[in-house]
Amino acid sequence: MASRKPLNLFQGDIFRRAVRDALIKLNPRHQIRNPVMFVVFLGAILTTALFVQSLAGHGEAPTWFIFWISVWLWFTVFFANFAEAMAEGRGKAQADTLRRARRDTPARKLSAPQRAAAATEVPASTLRKGDIILCEAGDSIPADGEVVGGVASVDESAITGESAPVIREAGGDRSSVTGGTRVLSDWLIIRVGANPGEAFLDRMIAMVEGAKRQKTPNEIALNILLAGFTIVCLLATATLLPYSIYSAAAVNAALAAAGKAMVARAVPITTLVALLVCLIPTTIGGLLSAIGIAGMDRMIQANVIATSGRAVEAAGDVDVLLLDKTGTITLGNRQAVAFHPAPGVAERDLADAAQLSSLADETPEGRSIVVLAKNKYGMRQRDIDDLGARFVPFTAQTRMSGVDLPGRPIRKGADSAVEKYVCALGGSFPPAVRSKADEISRQGSTPLLVAQGPAVLGTIELKDIVKGGIRERFAELRAMGIKTVMVTGDNPLTAAAIAAEAGVDDFLAQATPETKLKLIRDYQQHGQLVAMTGDGTNDAPALAQADVAVAMNTGTQAAKEAGNMVDLDSNPTKLIEVVETGKQLLMTRGALTTFSIANDVSKYFAIIPVMFASTYPALTRLNIMDLNPQTAVLSAVIFNALIIIALIPVALRGVRYRPRPAHELLWNNILIYGVGGLLAPFIGIKLIDLLLNIRF
């Protein structure tokens, strides 16, 4: 599912499904959940009843007028339902795909966590937390769990969309497996971690489908505000009936006294309903739930599964981002950037030794040394076996790796380890090399010493490579008022140098799970919201404490459960996108609310001058749009309905978001949605009125 496609709003199948769902949503029990649209719904029923009454010959207004008002009110309700259904549509389609992954496969339940233990075949749906199961090559993993034995490559494309298989093994941070994925090779013994219905896949389906969607706190607050505004509008229009009855009676009395015909009439209820629907914030009311669903959906498009809408909202509020250095700020691995020979050693010799020692070293650092030597001195890669060399791998005891050429043992490693090595062989450690190594440390790089036998040849400088463009990204975040904090296990000197290079606001060096947790608590104490990413089990406490916690999908089960979002791509940089999506969601809500409220001004001017025309003809002088008195009210109602359709793309895609300081964002949005919302209906209603009168 998860390859990121550009959002195509009117995909045929989603469109058809949305039309059908929009009709189903006409159910009053669904309508009552949205106070604003429920008022429109009732208005549509009322005008329909008035239409029936007018067919029976007791019309309070011309039958055609009641008919068309009623039709467009139903359209208004339908369009709002349609917007919501469209927003849900994508999620539903994805949920269907996911469901296919959740087949009820037979599982092999083991009596003990050993491969040789007795196995019984049971349906996957009977597995409970704590059961031990065996999965072999070709098996679909029946439940979420933790690997307790074995190593296997697993195809997780059903969940992540990533086709390259991943390794899963017992212990460490790669021990978690997800139900619905498939073992490609070897075997795994898994301890089941979730009961049926609570698995990650189930949660994901519920999430994308929006089935469990509850209104978020901010959405509730906005709904209250809109309901309050609706009540004011309801009273303002409902009281117009007695007002106009009084006014018409007074004018008729005056006309009768002057011997003229009593022409003044109270306002028809149809017109009052039309005015009411135009004034209440139907634009935002109709699109509000669509905006929320679409926000979740945009997260899903970014391959992030949020466990609640609340988390998405909180993402918009984040004040502090805790970013892991490795993989987020710097490229995953350090790279060799320079050779610093010891006194009396030629740089070329150092490079040669360094390359030899790294030929069989498959770590990224090792490869980068080979590449550097090749680039600098044109040293071609040599085959280690042709040289008759023996590779000495890194061990925790020696803390060095290297190569034993005939009569030429080469070692590379941290300064203390190499010092110990050369001293043991009777060599000495030149002070110039030590001072160079310290200098490299201070600059935020890592010194790697090379020794040949008892002689120290020099130092390789390994440098953290800050990702391209990340500095600019942080500057944008700073402009938005978000503080970035780099978290690293490096010593403070190295951390400070990288922090300065990457342009983060602060850093936490020599980070441990405890210091991380404490840092988050400190920020929260000051009222700030903290976001972080994590994958390991030791990240879990911090993830649980953070306000927005994105767990990597490759991470452990504990991490995934502690976080409130899971990034299927396991890309720590995604945190920034998560924040932006949260902000965009809130901005879309605010922008459409502003638009909706600003719309009212023109509607008063469209409807009021003509609605009392029989009582006070002089009021038609307020008809500044010069609308046809017969069609002005209908034009306003049609505009009101069509604007919902017109704004569905904005609701689903979100308003254009650029990282800018708050006051600039406010200016832009006020100009577009406030001033635009003020002017657009003047033009729109006038155009619709002109069109209606071509036909009439």
Add this chain to the structure above:
Amino acid sequence: MTGEAWISIGLLMLVVLLLVKPVGAFLARVYEFQPLFGLDKLFGPLERGIYRLCGIRMDDEQNWKQYAAACLVFNFLGFLAVYAIQRLQGSLPLNPAGMKAVPPSLAFNTAASFITNTNWQNYAGESTMSYGTQMAALTVQNFLSAATGMAILVALIRGLVRKTTSGIGNFWVDVTRSVLYVLLPICVIFSLILVSQGVPQTLERYVHVKLVEPFVAPAVASGAASRPEAVASQTIAVGPVASQEAIKELGTNGGGFFNANSAHPFENPTGLTNFLEETAILLIPLAFCYTFGRMVGDTRQGWAILAAMVILLLAFMIPCVITEQAGNPLLAKYCNQRPTALQPGGNMEGKEARLGPVNSAIFDSTATGTSTGAVNSMLDSFTPLGGLFPLWLIQLSEVAPGGIGSGLYGMLMFVLVTVFIAGLMIGRTPEYLGKKIEAFEMKMASIAILVPPSLALLGTAVACVIAQGVAGIANPGAHGFTEILYAMTSQANNNGSAFAGLNGDTPFYNIVGGLIMLIARYWTIIPPLAIAGSLANKKIVPAGSGTLSTHTPLFVFVLLGIIVVVVALTFFPALALGPLAEQLQTFAGHF
């Protein structure tokens, strides 16, 4: 608009704005228990004596429910006292004119009116109330209802400033300090100035004088028994006017000693008193903006709100002055309405010759903008548009700048709504002064904003369909509708000024009006207190470049937009049937 009009408005604004900072700073000291330039030494023993007598402990913090309960109990006792004094005034002292007991429904309406700082008057003071009632019941409530508004505002500010606590101050202490250190000292000085200008301050009985030119009063049009009558003497009502007049303006009360209110020469004898009364009306509501800024630690916040208030006030006051100065278009061909050296020009109907149309329009706009029920001219006689602007000022829910305390806490409700919408537009869940604005705050702010317009609209709706309602109006048609709308609007926003032309002293208007005033007052007091309690409990989020600035011109602009669309335009349909229809008919040549 004439140069004189610009000077009048300019001078008023200049003087008030110059006073905002010193008075606002002083108010902040009062509520933050700082030294008060010797005043605390003077009144300190009295203050402590009151606390000891009433068993109040100064450091006893109340949570919002206790604070609200104290406010309600205090006001209810005030209500009982005012009602009882009116009903018993016949047998109480200080009644030289021998006033009889006030009828029950009128006494109810008046009691409700004065405890709610509305000061709607369905009675004529000089022919209904004894000196004792005016002083002990009405003037006392003028102080206490004003102090109540001040206390509520201060509690709300504390809610914004404090963090993770439930205490928002002590109602008894806040009310006592408001009266002792703010209202009383200013009123003493202001009363003396008024006396110097000719405002009476006496307990002597009414003066009977023989007319220099006796005349024959024509028969009243209806009634067979009515005959022309020779009039040779007159009773001139006097009384303790100056003391009531001072707090009437300063406390944005507005209940006049006389029926004619500030149009009466004994309430407002000169151009100077007129100017000082306008200044007194605007002084504390605007100064509170600075107090607010001081107390929240960022005076820019206060200035921004003050700017919004002043812009709104001027946006309604200036057109009101222009339309009144322009006069009646239908009279244009019969007489010269332009100002000349010998006449002020404009629409002079219902206006005092010593004040003229400009100062009448300024005074009435000032009073309607501040929930002060005072008038110095009869709004019923304003041109339809001229009357529309004071009416609309009230319909803004009294936030331009609104009543004492109540104006700012009302405005802060709109600020919260603005913050909510504008805050979303910058992509954060909304916060104001570092406090998160969530569902509970929105619910309470919505109630506070919803209640006054709802009551005004519903009250008018009831009055214009039932016989008792329509019976009260003096003019048929659109003007009569305006009279009802104005009466209901004025009471539903605790303003109290009367459009006149409507006979309000009927059981229907007394009871409905009284209930509207009570609901409007307390359902705009409880929500801010609830918000204060909720906000006081929250943490304060530090501001950054990602937070919404609430002191910028842009924010003020958005705030004004919200007020105009959410409340002002809500009344547009009703106004169309009243003053707008009337004015457009006038332009079209109909009477």
